Amino acid sequence: MNLQRIWTRSAIYFLLIAFAAYYLMPFYVMLITSLKPFADVQIARMWELPQNPTLEGVLRAWTSVAPNFWNSVRITVPAALISAFIGSINGYIFAKWRFPHADTVFILFLVGMFLPYQGVLIPLVRTLQFFGLYGTMPGLVMVHCIFGIPITALLFRGYYAGIPNELLDAGKIDGCGFFGLYRWILLPISLPAFAVVLLWQFTTIWNDYLIGLVVLSNPSRAPVNVAVQNLAGSYFVEWNVQMSGALIAALPTILVYLALGKLFLRGLLAGSLKG
């Protein structure tokens, strides 16, 4: 190993560590700020570790966003489960039942996932009001399921397309019909795809702000990200409370990401059609 190689290697690691520090910096500041008592949240000592770490800020944030945290759980879990199930059926049809113009229909699905929601918000609110679903959790769950149809179909279609048709043909010979093939052949081997889609939908729906804000703005029913934003507006100077609120809202997706990072990455790459 010559000297030049040692230099390049050191430069590479230096750059990587510098970038890692940059990407972790906001998390570091959030964490230390949320552990400081309000009296210690001084702008001049922002970067210093808390001298008297306390959960005061975290507890205050938790008392105000806890109901919304549980709202988010009650919205995200059913919406992710339902949309994953719908997606797996749709993906199965798009991959294995090639009806005429199937690709055109699929492409029209894909376009739907690109377009900005601002183009549908007003009719969405009117329609939900008409059906008495506006401002309700089931309404929001339904909206997330509908807007999840394209991405979940895309992810499952990709997975099922990789499963050889011979496997299904064998099932057909054994007398399986449309549902039988799905239930007995595809569903038992769909676990990896379900994991990716559930993870994807969980993070997307949990992290949503716009749809929750528009459909469920009532402060007591709103999802956690809406509540954290309201908290930031009302306690502008209490940075320890704000940072705690942000951490609470981020915690579930952070934990899921750390536990299932590989699946998350797979979803990212497969869903690279989505922004």
Added chain:
Amino acid sequence: MANRTYPTVRVEGERGLAASPATRKRRRPGWLRGEMLIALIVLAPSIFLVAIFIYGFIGWTFYISTVKWDSAVVDYTFVGLKNWQRLFNDARFHSDLRNHLLYAIGFMSQCIVFGFLLAVLLDLRIKGEALFRTIFIFPFAVSGIVTGVAWRWLMQPTTGINLLFAAVGLENFQPSWFVHAKFGMLAVSIAAAWQFTGYVMALYLAGLRGISYELREAAAIDGADSFEIYRYVIIPLLAPVTFVVIVLTGMNSIRIFDLVAAMGGSGPAFATDTLAFNMYQTTFGSYRFSLGAAIGSFMILLSLFLVVPYLRSMRGEVER
């Protein structure tokens, strides 16, 4: 596919199957029978919902943009392009366009340059690659609101990053970040790129993994140095990835909303206002639904510039 099925049917007919009463009744095309029909019936509700909630609603929004609905009371009196005229003459709309441009330049260049650089670095057979990768993608797991709240604290003019600048002797370099009356949007783009770069890196990394080492070695044997290998071999081969990245970051640049909301809203003189934020306030704050619908429709039209070329490139991939 329908045409391909017909001959089979005719063959069956020649064998005399068509004579049986059960088959004679079925005059539907071949693909609309039996199991295929069930598949279509199962898919139908999803097609219906996408047709209504996406395409129907977009049409409805365009329609609302041509009526006189500018209060909480619904009013469908047709006024033609009046709302669009009002929008195009609105100073706030003009700042929005400028802000989106500024944001897109800042956001896209950071994502592409850093995303590519990090992918290249990670592809150099690094120790602890998985750890670095986890850290770089980490921000993408948190919401725009969380990102915005954190960066608003980091970008307080009197503290945060400016303290670090002062600590390294840059006491005179104390930008006002997102409250800057001209370039506030660039500060927002820094926070946005912090969140999104890991995703771009993941896309580039997957692309790099698809380029064989033999190809690079061949280029090296031909006398190319490592810079030339990237310039003439790798970057051209990654053009499809770059295209996807441009579409994704471009869509993000049109949609940007959460971060703006969390980082102080439209800012001084609408310096950090965006179409999405404007649309939200106009519609659900001031109840000027028709004007809001015009903004929403404009955003749809804007995104077509990215969606159409993207679908063109997708067509080959989707149709197998």
